[in-house]
Amino acid sequence: MSSFLRDRRLSLGRNARMAACESLDRIVSAKNNPSTSFFYRSILKAIVRDRWGPEYEDVNVGRLADKTTDLSDYISRALLRIKVPTESLLSESEIALYRERYLHHEAQIKWFCRLRNLVAPAVESILLLDRLCYLYEQDVALRSYLIRVFDPVVSPRCYAIVSFKE
Secondary structure: OOHHHHHOOOOOOHHHHHHHOOOHHHHHHHOOOOHHHHHHHHHHHHHHHHHHOHHHOOOOOOOOHHHOOOHHHHHHHHHHHOOOOHHHOOOHHHHHHHHHHHHHHHHHHHHHHHHHHHHHHHHHHHHHHHHHHHHHHOOOEEEEEEEEOOOOOOOOOOEEEEEEEO
16 A cells, blocks of 8 residues: 555455456446345345354355346355255245345345445545555656556456556
């Protein structure tokens, strides 16, 4: 981190840095809806909290929503991944009850995801400009440039920093 940002006590947490990795251009071009996976994950967290307590609450299930057909499939696969006791797995009707209980939050999650996706490019810009600022602070690079290398639909990390030494 550059001293410029360090002096201003700016820090970007893990969630902000992870959001910066999401390509708004890809979401728009593919008409993708990432909020579905957030909604599924929130229901999974509620189920795990209610059934098995905090020891399973912060487990990682990976990119599962894209590989599943619906919420029931997602929950079943996720519970197998986090290795909860198999005798206490949920039936489809129990999963449907959780969906009904939390359905009113789905719109809130969609808006949260939209806002997060709109802020992501700004966070990515802060990261890039901070790296550029760091190079200038080191007095090593005579010239540094921020160059777009490929299409942002592929990845938001489509920029490269090119520096020339003295």
